[in-house]
Amino acid sequence: MLDIAEELNRWVEQGRDFAVATVVAVGGSAPRRPGAALAVDADGTAIGSVSGGCVEGAVYELCRQALEDGESVLERFGYSDDDAFAVGLTCGGIIDILVTPVRVGDRVRPAIAAGLEAAASGGATALARIVTGPADLVGRALVVRRREADENGSRNSAPYDGGFYEGGFGAHPELDRTVAAEAGAFLDAGRTGTLEIGEQGSRCGAPLTVLVESSVPPPRMIVFGAIDFASALVRVGKFLNYRVTVCDARPVFATEARFPEADEIVVEWPHRYLERTEVDARTVLCVLTHDAKFDVPLLRLALRLPVAYVGAMGSRRTHLDRNIRLREVGVTELELARLRSPIGLDLGARTPEETALSIAAEIVADRRGGSGVSLTGAHTPIHHDATSVPTGRIGSVA
Incomplete structure (x- = not known):
């Protein structure tokens, strides 16, 4: 989502309702990497991309549905051998996409808005969202900023070791602090990806999958x-x-x-x-x-x-x-x-x-991690940094 932060931040400032579809994980030769996003507002305007064209139409409809019913959905798309024209990735990969409604009044909107504002202004920020887990937690978000970006924190922020975070998941309080620390590590590395964590912030217990998107200044x-x-x-x-x-x-x-x-x-x-x-x-x-x-x-x-x-x-x-x-x-x-x-x-x-x-x-x-050799006739992967598809229930998440 943070890859289109500038445009989405304008939508927030204009008070628009929108839904955003974000690539969570990919397998095989998928065209876009985790964090790539497509957003659709209430008027049907679309920005961004999640697949370079393969599944954009289907994802667009998922965004429209999320705007209507207010529910997050996690959907998997892959290549169909039976019907090459079916909705799927003709490149042969698998892509998991989280669709989240961001409407005025939605609980997730303040955290997402804070993350978009920070990323749009060029600040270092990380946005963490629950992808799989209890239905009432999926799509919940918190945003992390480094300590030097906001020495005193904002009125709604809480400290963690290395910075501040805003928002939260509304579950066990330790979950917020643990995810904030983990997201801070992702941010330090300028990395986007997923992590697995228990509902109470430990490495044991019912697992949650959390997508962490990092936005950092250009290298x-x-x-x-x-x-x-x-x-x-x-x-x-x-x-x-x-x-x-x-x-x-x-x-x-x-x-x-x-x-x-x-x-x-x-x-x-x-x-x-x-x-x-x-x-x-x-x-x-x-x-x-x-x-x-x-x-x-x-x-x-x-x-x-x-x-x-x-x-x-x-x-x-x-x-x-x-x-x-x-x-x-x-x-x-x-x-x-x-x-x-x-x-x-x-x-x-x-x-x-x-x-x-x-x-x-x-x-x-x-x-x-590429070899520099010609891909023609080679048997090496085209993409060397693919993030694995997380385990857990894939499909509609009410």
Whole structure:
């Protein structure tokens, strides 16, 4: 749901009734991942998508029904071998979808509205909803925000270790606190998925399935070296939804005119900028300077940071020489093993745009666990990060 937070937040502000269908889990080759959503308002206006077209019509009708009767429903869709034109996923996957009415006066609306507002404003937030369990709890929600986002909490929020949460499930009070803590962990990792938990907040007892959707600011891509290849990489990075910074010590090259699509341009020695800037486990660092006086102090620091990816441009000869220099300044073999150099996948790239595509492909493969080989003739999964379908009763939940 948080993937369409900006539009849904406007609906809330306008006082519209709507129902939202959210992908809970997928199995096999499904087109959308958990958290993808389709919403329908009382006038029949639809936004978002849950399947890329395969089951949109059926899900649209489920939303209209939920708006009418006020009941949440969990529905499973899969490929029909008997009738290829029946409602189902022709890609052969399975998809579970939770449909929740969000009408003015519904108990779930304040929590969902708080989550939508926070996500729409770019804040880090997690929305937790019960997917399977007792009928009166399905669809109930709470929203989690980090402590630094709201130091004092709002009037309706309650603290947990690491932040605040609003809303609740209306069951055992420990359930709210436990789910808030678990959702906070999902939020810290920028992860969306499901968890299983007992009705009283323990790991035993009647199980509940809870969907946790995380919305976090875009991950960072920092490109060191204001060269023509960097300009192409900035464009690709923005296309992949990174917040892109270009850093170079040479003011004549690091200009807005040369990098109009960059979110930030920094004129500073690369290693000094990296020392003071904020990075996290989703940050990717692309070193395109291939100049030892910049590369060595920069990579010495970069390879010791908890970032997602470190790649460096250069020929194989440059790579070998750079590794010697890095060892001389104390970089260990374990740290060197993290370095992607020469940067990018083997696409035969020559132009800046082709090289940027090669680098981006390696970043995606590294993030998703892909091999980088052609899918033609391969027997590897197309999607490497599929979330398993949760156990429990699937179908109509009154």
